[in-house]
């Protein structure tokens with residue numbers, strides 16, 4: 124089931140929660156709505172679900188306008204952050220609930236419901252919990268049951284609102300890999316809300332980055348991470364270093380040197396900001412032209428990666444650098460040492476913040 128959102132707007136009083144959003148989501152895609160708190164992700168999800176009515180704009184499922192359809196007629200399944208399992212029902216009863224309350228003429232027989240519940244519990248790898256109550260499960264297990272319950276009614280679209288938000292980091296990381304594998308098996312068109320960029324980058328086929336009710340960028344994880352459309356996306360998708368830059372005739376006059384320049388930079392000299400990711404900076408053995416002199420203040424080892432925090436000597440600025448452990452050992456760095464940095468790659472946005 125494809126989803127098309129056209130010029131959607133939703134205000135709460137004067138506040139524009141969703142501000143002229145257009146999107147198209149392909150059938151079978153797993154899409155992340157990613158953005159900071161209050162950027163309108165949940166509101167957009169609720170509009171797609173039919174839990175909220177748009178002020179203007181249209182929503183199409185498989186090219187059919189469903190904007191005026193009630194939530195119960197849209198064929199969507201939900202999973203929310205706080206697992207809303209029924210405490211007094213067993214796991215099997217919870218999963219079968221949506222089927223058992225269907226109107227008589229659509230309701231499967233008890234045997235059919237039982238078989239379906241068994242299949243779904245196998246799918247989420249929790250068939251051994253069928254007779255347990257929710258209180259006897261861990262948080263991660265409850266979310267998997269919530270997902271099985273949402274899938275029981277065979278939704279055409281699955282909507283997940285921060286499904287792993289309430290869980291600790293390790294369980295979260297396991298569950299998101301699990302969700303990815305599950306999605307590869309069932310291919311139901313899914314949209315999930317998250318403010319965690321790592322979660323979005325790891326799980327989604329497609330990321331929609333939102334800010335202040337608008338879409339800042341819409342693309343594959345590689346596109347939004349490697350080619351951010353603007354400074355907001357750059358900063359939201361991970362640590363970034365900012366350097367002042369001046370640009371003339373396509374050449375940058377101040378460090379860093381190797382830059383991906385916008386076309387408009389061809390003419391007059393203009394101020395800009397160069398964005399450089401920590402892993403895109405080389406630490407040099409010796410001084411070179413254009414290198415930035417800096418003092419090493421902090422070394423943090425995180426698994427195979429070493430994170431360095433340096434103080435640049437001219438601009439009084441903290442610079443973040445990431446190296447792999449082998450390179451770090453080759454360089455023989457220690458805290459307090461003076462060294463030189465050279466960005467391998469940077470992206471310049473003209474006029475930003477200058």
Ligand SMILES: Nc1ncnc2c1ncn2[C@@H]1O[C@H](COP(=O)(O)OP(=O)(O)OP(=O)(O)O)[C@@H](O)[C@H]1O
Nearest residue numbers: 135140158159160161162163164165166167316318
């Ligand atoms: N029913 C409502 N009445 C008034 N304001 C609302 C309502 N629902 C949402 N808002 C406001 O709309 C804005 C967007 O909210 P929304 O929940 O969509 O953001 P979000 O990106 O999902 O944020 P979070 O990650 O914190 O859940 C927020 O500023 C919120 O306060």
